[in-house]
Amino acid sequence: MTQQQLNRNPPRQRPAPRPPARRGSAPQRLVGWLGGFGALAAAYAVFQGLYGLLPSGLSAEAARYAVATVGGVGAGAVVWLAAALLRARQAEQAARSGRSPLPPDDPGRLTALVSATYATLVDELCTVDDPATGRRLTGWTHSLGEPGRNRPTPVGTAYGLHLVLDLGMPDGRLSAGELARTLWALRLADGGWSARSQGTQARPEVTALVLGALARAGADPDRIAAEADLCTSGFTRELDRTGYELTHVVTTVLRGLLRAAPDDHERLSTLRDVLVAGAVPDPDRAGHPRWGNRLTTPNGPPSALYTAQAVVALDRAAHVLGETDEARTAREGGVRWLLACPGVHHDNCPDLTNSREEIRRPRTDEPFHTEVLNVRHFASSWVTRALLTPGAREVAHADGTERVRRRLVTGAAAAVWRGQTDGIWTWVRDGSTQLRRPIWMTYQGLSALRAHALWMYEP
Known part of the structure; x- marks a missing residue:
């Protein structure tokens, strides 16, 4: 979880701050003048x-x-x-265009959202006796409310476990222990985990996700270390060239292993250096380094999404591994690149546009076929979390851009809030009006809002 600012001074009486005055657009002010x-x-x-x-x-x-x-x-x-x-x-029309007000700061709004999220997770929990594993499985599918699917998946259950840990388990209806046992039961025969569209070969991004959730839940450290070793030994440029060159895969593996195997400095440092080497100076934003979807040439167009993913991963790595000069320069430059966003209304600017990518790998069991993993990215959540990292705060204070950072964080958090209904986030299917409720999106949305709320907290 990202770090936040907390005011620990003794409580004192103070008048409640006035909400900032909101000015409408030029046409709205003209109409108001005519009306008056x-x-x-x-x-x-x-x-x-x-x-x-x-x-x-x-x-x-x-x-x-x-x-x-x-x-x-x-x-x-x-x-x-x-x-x-x-x-x-x-x-x-302004409401429909997406320029909604900032997240409501009325007391209890986030509390109500969290309660609604918990209630939905309880209602959508899948519990089945699985003949394939011979065990009782408890967890979630990839998306909430999937028709015709009731068998938990590694990805859905791992993100669900992250959510349960964030929510604090106020009662016994959701058990972190049962979810952890299910994830171990879903482990592939040769070790590791994969998404349901990836077949029977373990993939590092899914394995690292699961191991990170298990480590947070307090699973056996020795067992986690053994699985982490299998994951890192198979994740090399020679054995997984496709994944090794993608920003999403490398940052996902790095974040997961920083939780699961923080003592494996050598391999973690290698992944960090691969990520740092993928930064590219952007002349359109004062030459600050940024990331695209790839870490090798061609790197892809500048992307706030991938830059935010890189900033979050590098910030966490700095606390576990220490930081080289190259890593610090890349991380701080990525923060400055995000702060240089030219958008006027940062709750709906292009930097916050969701995106998707396809990860294609040749299948080892069927060499003439290709596995396809569709990955969707919740951009405003990533930007919110990147700008709330301790490193981003330090950069803003040093550069005198704290006011800019606050404005961008507030706008990004507003975009995150706007994507949920009753504590659950939805994704519009590509090329249709059909909505999906991926559990990973709810985890990312809720974690970003919690980080933002704690950053704003002042007793």
Whole structure:
């Protein structure tokens, strides 16, 4: 979990801060002006017009004033109502365009979200007697509510275990011990784990994910160390060239093994150096280093998503391994690259656009076939967590860009909040309006919001 700022000073009485004033867009301010002054101006103009045009032969001078006044008041009312209608329509359009307000800071909103997440995890928990393993399995599938699927998967159960640990297990309906036993039962015959679309060969990104969850849950350290050794020995450029050149795979393996095998400095340092070597200077953002989807040429276009993944992994590695000059330069440069985002509205800027990639590897059991792993990325969650790392805070303070960091973090957290309904995050299927509820997305969204809430915490 990312680190946050906590104010540990003794509590003291202070007036509640006023919420910041929110200014609308230029069209909204114009409509507001028309609604406030335009109605009076229109009423006066109609009054003058009618007074000048009405014939003077009316029964009395008072009648002319009366007719003109009625006309002016009527016109003013029409203008006021029209302005109010336009304001309402513009507010609705702004909400639909994604420029929603910042995450609500009313007391209890995050608490309610966490409670809703826990309730859904309990309802969607799968418990089956599995003939393939001969054991009782308890966990989740890749996505919540998958039709026709009730057998837990390694990926779904590992992310579910991470969620349960984050939520704190307020009661006994979800057991970290049972989830850990299920993950061991899903281990492949030759060791390690794979996603259900990857066949029977262990893959390092899934194995490291599972081992990281098991380590957090307090599983047997010796057993975890043995599995971590199998994972790292099989994850080399010669044995897994595809994975070794992808930013997502290397950062996932590095993060998982920093939890599962923190004492294996040699192999962890090798992965860190591979990640550092994949940084590329970006002339569009003052030459700061950034990452694309690949760590070798061609590296791919600049990406806030992969840069954030690299920053998070390098920040965690610095605490476990120490830091070389090259690693520090790359990590701090990645933070500065993220802080140089040119977007005006950072709750819906291009840096926060979700993306997907396909990881294709040749299958060892069927050499003429290719396994395909579809990976989807929750960009705003990654950017939030990257900018909340201790290293990002230090860079912002040193450079005098703390105000910029706060603005970008607040906007990214708003985008994360906007993606959930009742504590569960959804992903729109590519090319359709069908929604999926991948459990990994809920874990990433909730962990980002928790990190943001703790960063803002001030008793």
